[in-house]
Amino acid sequence: MKIWVCIPVFNRVNFTIKCLESLIGQSNRNFSVVICDHGSTDGTEDLIRRRYPEVIVIPAASSLWWTGAINVCVNYILENASAEDYLLTLNNDTEIPRDYLAEFAKLVIKYPRAVLTSVPHDIKSGKPLSSGFRQNWLTAKSIPVSFEKDHLPDDVDVVSVTHASGRGTLFPVAVFRELGLYDEVHLPHYGADYDFSHKARRAGYSVLSCRNCKVYSHVDVTGMATLRSQLSAKRVFDYFTSIRSPANIKARWWFGWNNCPRLLFPIYITVDLARVISGYFMHLIFAKGQAA
Numbered sequence: 001m002k003i004w005v006c007i008p009v010f011n012r013v014n015f016t017i018k019c020l021e022s023l024i025g026q027s028n029r030n031f032s033v034v035i036c037d038h039g040s041t042d043g044t045e046d047l048i049r050r051r052y053p054e055v056i057v058i059p060a061a062s063s064l065w066w067t068g069a070i071n072v073c074v075n076y077i078l079e080n081a082s083a084e085d086y087l088l089t090l091n092n093d094t095e096i097p098r099d100y101l102a103e104f105a106k107l108v109i110k111y112p113r114a115v116l117t118s119v120p121h122d123i124k125s126g127k128p129l130s131s132g133f134r135q136n137w138l139t140a141k142s143i144p145v146s147f148e149k150d151h152l153p154d155d156v157d158v159v160s161v162t163h164a165s166g167r168g169t170l171f172p173v174a175v176f177r178e179l180g181l182y183d184e185v186h187l188p189h190y191g192a193d194y195d196f197s198h199k200a201r202r203a204g205y206s207v208l209s210c211r212n213c214k215v216y217s218h219v220d221v222t223g224m225a226t227l228r229s230q231l232s233a234k235r236v237f238d239y240f241t242s243i244r245s246p247a248n249i250k251a252r253w254w255f256g257w258n259n260c261p262r263l264l265f266p267i268y269i270t271v272d273l274a275r276v277i278s279g280y281f282m283h284l285i286f287a288k289g290q291a292a
Contacts, residue, residue: 001108002085003031003101003170004077008069009092010037010062013044015218016092020052028101031088034076036060036069065243067184067192070166074176081173089166089193093218095123096168103212104170107158114206115175115197116213117161118168123216132161132209135198137264140256140272147211157211164207166193168215175200186254189243198259239280247276 005023009016016035023033033055037045039062048057060072070089077087086108090096100118107116120129131150133142142163150159179199182192201207240249252272260268 001030001105002082003088003104004081004085004173005031005033005088005090006070006073006077007033007035007090007092008038008066008073009035009040009044011040011042011044012092013040013042013047016044016048017051018095019090019092020048020055022095024052025098026101027098028105031101032056034058034073036064036072038062038064038069064184065189066166067182067188071181071184074181077173078176083174085173086170087173087176088168088170090215091167091217094167095216097214100213100215103210107210107213108170111206111208113172113204114208115164115200116170117164117207117209118213118215119209119211120167121214121216122219129217129219131211132159133163135162137260137268140268140275145209159209161207161209162198162201163194164197164209167217168213169193169197171200175205179203183254183258186258187251189251190246190248191251191255195255195258240277247280249273252276
């Protein structure tokens with residue numbers, strides 16, 4: 001069993017180098033790294049080719065965003081991987097401990113028909129950000145789970161969840177051969193990772209969060225915090241329409257449409273959008289109150 005590591009990158013070469021260094025130092029050596037550099041202008045591609053000749057770098061257009069770039073990596077792997085291989089999605093603003101791939105390799109023996117996802121940690125504090133979530137379509141909420149209360153009956157370090165992010169998730173290559181690629185048409189940047197893991201779960205694959213598979217993330221460089229800091233027509237418009245925004249209304253609609261039971265969809269999308277929109281303005285009011 002070989003692990004193929006997919007990393008989409010766009011600039012931020014310093015983060016990419018740190019991520020690759022943490023991969024190069026893995027105790028499990030049976031892996032290959034496939035990077036899609038979709039339009040970097042900071043010399044990312046040249047530096048990786050020069051410093052890490054063993055890494056496969058595929059250049060692509062910046063119009064791909066995350067989903068298109070990860071699909072480029074997946075396509076390459078599908079053309080080159082064996083049936084028993086696994087595919088790991090990883091972001092370039094993450095770093096992993098030395099035994100990370102070895103822990104995954106042990107788990108795939110125990111859970112062969114499963115999507116295995118990491119527990120994200122804040123790289124600055126070292127503290128876990130979450131153990132995972134289970135989607136409640138009626139309340140339009142992702143309910144957090146814990147290893148203490150929700151672990152599997154025979155494994156205190158594994159908990160069943162409904163979806164997984166692209167920030168350290170391991171799939172049998174067979175999942176993509178069976179289900180196809182991420183939805184880059186409707187979910188070009190945010191939501192495609194959760195969407196695909198929901199799809200895999202409906203196809204009969206367990207989605208499991210694994211306590212011992214830790215990924216450390218630069219959480220302060222993600223999201224659209226600057227768009228929430230001031231009130232203006234343009235900032236409001238961008239926050240709810242930008243491809244880079246997790247509040248993108250179109251993406252949230254398609255994520256719900258793809259995955260929510262049809263009878264619950266009207267309730268789900270109404271509650272979800274109401275919470276996102278009200279949350280934006282509540283954040284502004286709270287921020288202004290603190291500044292006063």
